[in-house]
Amino acid sequence: MKPAPIYLASASPRRHEILLQMGVEHEVLNVPAPEGEDEPRLANEAPEAYVLRTAREKAIRARQWLARQRAPGAAAALDAARPVLSADTTVILDGDILGKPAGLDEARRMLARLSGGTHVVHTAVVLARDGQLLQDVSITQVRFKPLSEAEIDAYCATGEPMGKAGAYGIQGRAAVFIEYIAGSYTGVMGLPVFETWRLLQSGQAQS
């Protein structure tokens, strides 16, 4: 069944593209980012718990922001009752979370760590609907071939690592580094199609 129109609470162009691919009618919300450190991890927080919490926080923030747009005087034709979708992606290596690199030096270090080994990508997806938060998480193993310094430098020179967890994009030039994946390709890209569709369907059934 075709899901009802939703808001996408994400600045990630990949998430927007994947929803387009799925044929899900949506509008992107430009929710202002919170102040301070980007998505800090709590002490001893497991990766799965971390991505779920972060995706939930994005959905809640978007819901609160939407509600404020309805305040008297707010100029918005937004529908605060419409479901809101959010997601969070992280790369896990040896228990460490590799988020988005702050600059190219950090991107180089991340890629050197990913070289020649297997890491795990977690993507949590959350649907806020009718006061409930429906959630799921996709977990994918990704194996990189050994990368030379020249390959890392050439990849960094493309600018592609910036804005991406683990400093690479499976959907871009980094595809040639990937020997093997087990899990969800779209989950690595930032929005797992299977889990997202299932959430949209289950959200629908409850209305």
Ligand SMILES: Cc1cn([C@H]2C[C@H](O)[C@@H](COP(=O)(O)OP(=O)(O)OP(=O)(O)O)O2)c(=O)[nH]c1=O
């Ligand atoms: C590993 C990997 C990540 N990514 C991207 C997906 C996400 O956009 C980004 C992880 O950062 P996120 O914090 O999950 O998302 P975001 O900051 O880009 O967007 P928002 O919080 O507004 O939703 O990394 C790829 O595009 N390809 C990949 O292969």
